[in-house]
Amino acid sequence: MKFSEITSDDWVELQPYLDTCLIPYTALTGRESPYEAVIALERLRDFLDYVEIPFKGRVVTYPAVHYSQASQLQHLNELCSHLKAGGFKYVIVMTADEALVQADLFEADLVLSLAAFSIGKKESEHTTENELKRDIQSQIYQMWN
Template sequence: MKFSEVDESSWGELQPYFDTCLIPYTGLTGNESPVEATAALERLRDFMDLVEIPFKGRMITYPAFQYGLQREMSLLNEVCRNVKQAGFKHVVIMSADCSLPASDLPEADLILARPAIEAESGKELAGIVQGEIHKLWNSGTEMQL
């Protein structure tokens, strides 16, 4: 479920069911042409579909970090901390194009970076991603893939 689909009157009763916040990370640099930026956003959308669709009743997708240059992760880490303080138990960051170091994002409970997943496994992407979400929910520990 997208953050914009939640209205103020229903959030109080829905909140107990949504314990996981998904933060998309595009990693644009500003050097992309409009066509390249569109392609990056489409890749991220398709990657996020692997969790947004099957876990719609438990996960809320927050606005994406579009620009980041993959250098300074402190703002993204702070947002992870803040959404936990706002009531989310878990924070998942997803990126279709960027590998994000867990050491720079200690407040994230799970980082799903498509390049890292594809480099490590020849298995079906959807199964791996959904399996990692289930592991997070079942163990409550921090993970990165």
């Protein structure tokens, strides 16, 4: 569920069920051409579907953090902390192009990085899309338990 779909009245009723916040992180540098920026946004959108669709009744997707900067990890950690202080029990950061790992974002409960999933894999070891979706869903269920 997108943040913009929730009214103030809805939030009071839905908050106990919508306990997980999803922060999309595009990691644009500003050096991308308009065409490259569109491709990066589409890649992130498609990756977000792995969580947004199966967990629609429990996850709220917040506005994306688009641009990467030197202090970005600190900013993302602070954002996760603020969202938890605001009532979310869990915060997930998702990125398609930045190879983030959990240790980078200690305030996030889960970091899902498409780029990190492919690091260290040989050409013949690529995970199928369905295997990747199952792995992501498994990580989310583990976080909730």
